[in-house]
Amino acid sequence: MLSRTADNLYWLSRYVERADCLARILDVSQRLAYTPVTYGGSTNEWGSAVLTAGVADLFTERYGPLEEAKEEQVVSFLAFEAENPSSIRNCFEVARTNARSVRTALTSEMWEVINTAWIELRNFPNRALTRDELSRFLAFVKETSLRFDGATFRTMLRNDAYWFSRCGAQLERSDNTARILDVKYHVLLPEKEHVGGPLDYFQWASILRSVSALTAFHWVYRDSVKPWLVADLLILNRQMPRSLAACYDNLARNLDDIASAYGRQGPSQRLARSMLARLTNRNIEDIFQTGLHEFISGFISDNNKLGAEIKEQYLT
Template identity: 45%
Template sequence: MTMLGRTAQNLFWLSRYVERAENMARLLEVGYRMSLTSRREGGASEHLMSMMQAAEVDEDFARKERPADVDTVAHFMMFDPDNPSSVYSCLQAARTNARSVRTAITSDMWGAINSAWLEFSQIKPRDVRGAKLMGLLEWVKNSSHQFRGALLGTILRDDGFAFLQAGSFIERADNTARILDMKYFVLLPQSEMVGSDLDTQQWSLILRAASAHRSYRHVYHDRYQPQNIADFLILRPEMPRSLIYCARFIEQNIETLGAFYGRKQVCDDVAGRLRAMVEGTTMDTIFAHGLHEFLTEFIAQNNDVANALAESYNFY
């Protein structure tokens, strides 16, 4: 029996919004920590703006006509209901989608997202500053982990699971590309910083944002080399937030849907092209082409997969 398009859509976006809430927390943590390391006048604001550019919310922020300081940006990224990618908006949307498909998810999954939303909605933004901001960012990540744990530990491995997983990894791939692009596109052109202690510290923050700090050192056993870090976050298949890992997992779940319903869809081919984009290249080729250009193309193709999946399974 074919799942209704509306149900498939709700499951897909439930998972995407939970992942996005976590990813917004990760991006804000990077922007915040980089702003603390800035030694140039205006540098803190630049780092915060680059973080919002990576999240593609800079234009929405600009319309607020507010200064790009830590408190204002943190409020915008965490609590602003006018920002569709704020943690507030993401958790609210995730809960709304979950409520619409209560019979298609487990009670543990519903409990995890409902509790996260209720707890977050009680937080007073004015109380979240400095160390409390970092604590809240960690709470958001942990809440995402709790939902993911409930998903992986309790739900049937059927078409609903495939839609949930496809949503999660499409969102994760998008975020990894944006985190990496944030560093290269905005910070690396300052040639006097390359190889400096500050540069090394910023690369460390990028890895921490992707939960890849310890695993990177385990694989490379060296200082932070930009090409190795890019390789780790793009082409290392054992790294669960790398682009190649996500692309393979996206394709796998879309193929599962095709097998479940007995026929391939347009989205199968689009997912295959995304996977081939990262499997059929090397870091030398990526750098020769331009890392920013590669990441921009990857984000666009990843979006194409999401759109093709929606069209193939009647989300609209």
């Protein structure tokens, strides 16, 4: 297939996934922000939302320091602002532009999800939203990504177009999970004071919620929320679709599918396999021992490197 087509499919899925992640981040921040101060502590949730979204520099440039970030600013910046290239609105704009460029590679069902979302986006007012409106908006974003994934899964031929599209989604997803962990890793560290207090519970639960995994947690561990189990679930547990291990399971497989269809392995297959190995046959204690933060930042940088390898090998 055309390299540009593969590139568009890959980024189309990435942007849909990114919009979904942003919606979750906003959802969780909103919840935390309305939690009683005694439980929520003094940390500024809105600031860490910006940090998790990976747009801190742009935000501070526009609104000043993160510590003083206000809800309206963050919601508007992450959801709607044109100046933020990764705002949800921009994600949908870019997704649709990409979808238009590769219409022939999409099924009509996939196109309709993207096009309809783009049309509906215009129905949301271009001003500060009320809390109800914001909830509706976030639900709409999450539903769009569900429908898009569903359409992809149900209607696309299992060929290179499908695999590139899935690679984009998985790479974006693992990046997002890793960034949530990167911003919040300190609340998972055992040496922290007051471990087990209500503050921690809310923090841990909010991490789980930001990847829609609070219920899953209880099913998997049949235990109360503990920081090392949260880390285990999001990093190593393959049952959990947003864990780094599950994402790399899929990435390695999709890249292998591409390689076997084309009859040639390359650097991106090798890197994905070595990253998967790093997430396999390990336990979370190891990771804590060698340093959770180091592990996460190493992962984020290697994940970006895989993106660059895929681009070099196939998309240009």
